[in-house]
Amino acid sequence: MSRNMAVMVTILAAATWGADAARAADIKIGYTLSITGPAASLGVPQKNTVGILPAEIGGHKVRYIVLDDGGDATRSVANARKLVTEEKVDVLIGSSITPPTMPLLDVAAETGTLLIANVPAQRTVSPVDDKRRWVFKVIQGEALLARAIADHMAKAGIKSVGFIGFNDAYGEGYYNEFKTLLPERGIAIAAKEGFARADTSVTGQVLKLLAAKPDAVLVVAAGTPAVLPAKTLKERGFDKTIYQTAGIATQDFIRVGGKDVEGTVFSAGPVLVAEQLPAHNASRAIGMDYIKRYEEAYKTPFAAFGAHVDDAVRFISRAVPPALKAGTPGTPAFRAALRDALETGGEVPLAHGVANITAKDHNGLDDRAAVMVRIENGAWKLVP
Amino acid sequence: MDSTILMFLVQDGVVNGAVYALLGVALVLVFTVTRVVFIPQGAFVAYGGLTMAALEAGRTPGTAWLLLVMGVVAAGMELLRRWGTSPPRVMARILAVDIGVPCGLLAVSLWLPGHGLGQWANILLTFALVIPIGPVLYRIAFQPLADASVLVLFIVAVGIDLTMTGLGLVFFGPEGYRTEVFSAVSFSVGPLNISAQSIWIVAMAAMLLGGLFVFFERTLLGKALRASAVNRRGARLVGIPTSLSGRTAFGLAAFIGCLSGLLIAPVTTIYFDTGFMVGLKGLIGAIIGGLISYPVTAVAALVVGLLEAFSSFEASAFKEVIIFTVIIPVLLWRSLTRPHIEDEE
Structure with missing residues (x-):
């Protein structure tokens, strides 16, 4: 082997090692959403929302990886396994409808990965048993x-x-x-x-x-x-x-x-009529901020279920600083600390209500997460 | 169930059944001439309705670009096949027809938004954009496989349906659209309220079915199609180009699909994947007709529409189950009464 080649190999090795190290420190959030297929009208605004999520959480770079499951349970599981084993994500989020979401519970429990269920169905998080220990949900049931x-x-x-x-x-x-x-x-x-x-x-x-x-x-x-x-x-x-x-x-x-x-x-959810909410409502400012970011980025009207994706990341963010003390992202220690921190975070105001997650309740939304709306003159109108 | 409800259900069933009948007849047509079970038939319904909706909304429909791309592919295949054997004049004509025409249509669809010429101009442009997809599709996907077995053709058809549905999502987005009604008039007959649109649907279906009958019985092209349906090799021996028959059949199928889409888009919401279910119900009619008989197919499709209306009233949760179960006794009866013929050519 010539000297030049040896040098090159060393440089290459150093470069890949450096890149790996940098990437290992990033927090990784993996999504499986129904961007095509019958649930595409839910999945598309959700995928769009990933594009406007913060690039950093707690001073740490975040990488978002989105895969499409087409509303199909087989593909959502394959996506989740790929995200967990190949990408080593810290958090899984998905899917857009219930059928492809249910089997993700097993993947989460088996691999000790946090799963934020992205559907209303209450049975994704209730009851909190061994299987659902790793599953949280910030969507109204x-x-x-x-x-x-x-x-x-x-x-x-x-x-x-x-x-x-x-x-x-x-x-x-x-x-x-x-x-x-x-x-x-x-x-x-x-x-x-x-x-x-x-x-x-x-x-x-x-x-x-x-x-x-x-x-x-x-x-x-x-x-x-x-x-x-x-x-x-x-x-x-x-x-x-x-x-x-x-x-x-x-x-x-x-x-x-x-x-x-x-x-x-x-x-x-209150985000739909964010502007009409009374000033003291916790969801007002957050919801208006989401709508502004979404409509500025995509020049199309927002959809309320897109905000769930924003809420999920806002909800995780609170638990990131304590979890970072326990380990670096990508390690089981980090994931376990993240999970524990989510259960003890207290009230988190979101675009869709206020979540108060405890060890017994992995949904934690109350009546503040539901408002009545009437369609008047082609617009949403809050019913007091 | 009182007589008013009965009449409403019959009306609903006949209107839906008329559309199924159109699609069923198109399926029989394509199958007899080319031996292709034309699963993408439904996709043309969605393309027709959504292209119209896009034009109404003042947007350039994605089908205009699709037609151009398909034209380029078809012309490329044709030129490659004829390389060195055909005179330049023929080659130039291929280029002009396959690439020039789609370019012209694309230019019109790019120009049209903002110069709204009204509903009829939109309808004509929709036809011009969607119908050619049929024959070009045949040239790209099925003509090179003309001698393959029915199963191979069927699998290709399924693949094309998946592709067309996926492209529909890209072109038109995940949300549904409705188009303007042809005329907002409605008539009251006793307690029954009949909209002009539903009369349009039934009348157009009846006219088209009658027109097809005349086409097959009276015109040379229609007779040529029938000849290639009866015996492909025999038809070729007496000088009927079977690829022309195939292209004509696909063109007619695309026309019928597109027309069905235009007819139902004002009364129901059309999605990129609406066509599949509608086409499938036409297919039930076609299967009951043995994929060979036009009148039986039309009547069976009408019955499917009526059955659907009544089962959605009586047992809405089992509606699809009831409709698709109908096919089982028919298949049993057919396979017991007819000797099984191996499909070989």
């Missing part, structure tokens, strides 16, 4: 948002409700909450109908609902597909209140729905 709707219905004097929801985890999750919440308030579920995201007509279901003569109709669907039942109800002359869920909180819903979704009432 269905119960929280459903309770706000049920209370609003009770206050409006509604006695019977027609339910139409997605034939999937989203629709059923909400239905299971309403099944107990509504009768407790003296409201009967007059009819329960289902439909699919890809349906081009819901006339049959709507006729069935109307035949039951309900005081209000509750639509449980996400994104623009939630327009179809509302439009069909209006076509058939239904003039009472239509309730929806937080899944509709995108500008596209209003764009597609137009005048047929005027007067729709639903519960959502």
Whole structure:
């Protein structure tokens, strides 16, 4: 071997070692989101949000790695394993809908990696057992948002409700909450109908609902597909209140729905109406800051579920300084300290409410995370 | 269920069924002529509806770029095949048609936003952008494989469907769109409220099905298509170019898909992946028709639409299950009554 080559090898080795050392000190956050496929309308604003996250947390560089799972559970697991074994991420965040999120719980528990569940489903974090020790969630569960709707219905004097929801985890999750919440308030579920995201007509279901003569109709669907039942109800002359869920909180819903979704009432995270919140509300400034950053970066309207991704990182940030004392990022010691610090962080104000996570409650959001919103003149209006 | 509900359901079923019938007939057409089970049929529905929506919103639809890229690929393949054998005049014509025309269409779609010429101009441009995708697709993907087995062609079709759906997401985004109705009038017949749009759908479907009948019975091109459907080798022996038949069949299928998309986009929200489910229901009709009979396919698709309307009323949670279960007894009956023929050519 010539001397030149030996020198070169040494330089190369030094360079790679240097790069490795620098990278090892970075905090790594890995995402598996549904950027394509049926949940793309959720995944795309979430992926966009990753682009506007802070470059440093606690003086430490952060690297964000985003992979696409297309809403598919097999791919989300493969993504998570890749992120954990190849990239050695400290935190996993994902996915955009429940089915690809559930199997991530096993990956997190098995590898001792923090997982921030990015879906409403409460069963991702409850009960906190050995499997869910590593899983946290700063998104409102269905119960929280459903309770706000049920209370609003009770206050409006509604006695019977027609339910139409997605034939999937989203629709059923909400239905299971309403099944107990509504009768407790003296409201009967007059009819329960289902439909699919890809349906081009819901006339049959709507006729069935109307035949039951309900005081209000509750639509449980996400994104623009939630327009179809509302439009069909209006076509058939239904003039009472239509309730929806937080899944509709995108500008596209209003764009597609137009005048047929005027007067729709639903519960959502406070970020949606950040500007209209009272000045003392903890989510006001944070929410407005998120909206400003997002709309400046992408020149498109923000979507409320994009803010969950911002919230997750804000939530982790609080635990980073104590965890850095315990170990360097990329090591099990760092991850364990991060996990412990999250459980004892106290109240963290977020764009979607205030999280107070404890060892017993890995969600920690309360009523401050749900506001009632009405669509008026094509805009979100806070219902006091 | 009272008679009013019954009438509403029948109306809903007929309108949906008419669209399924169109798609089912297009599937039969493509299959008989080229032996391709044309899974991407539904993608043309989405492309048609979304291209129209993009034009209405004053944007240049991604399909204009897609057509240009596909034209370049098709021209490249054609030139390579003819290199050194065809005179320059022929080569120039290929270039002009495959690259020149898409360039012109792209220029129009780049220019049109801001010069809104109204709904009919948008519809014409949508047709001009979406229909050529069909024949060009045939030249790129299926013509080189014309002698492959049905299974290979089927798998290619599935691959193309996945690609087209993915491109649809890139072109039009994850959110759905609705387009302007052709006419906002609606008529009241007793308690029934019939929108002009649903009459449009049924009338166009009926006209198109009738038109196809005349095309196959009365025109030379239609007869040539039927000949290549009956026997490809025989058709070639009597001088019918089978690749022309293939291109025509794909063009017609793209036209029918695009038209279906334009018809339903005002009454339902169209997504980049809407077409698959709609196409699949047309496929049920086509399968009941044995992928060979146009009238049986049309009637079966209508029945699928009605069945869908009634099952969404009676048991909405099991709607898809009910519709797709229909196919099982039909398949059983067909395989028991017909002797099994090996597909060899």
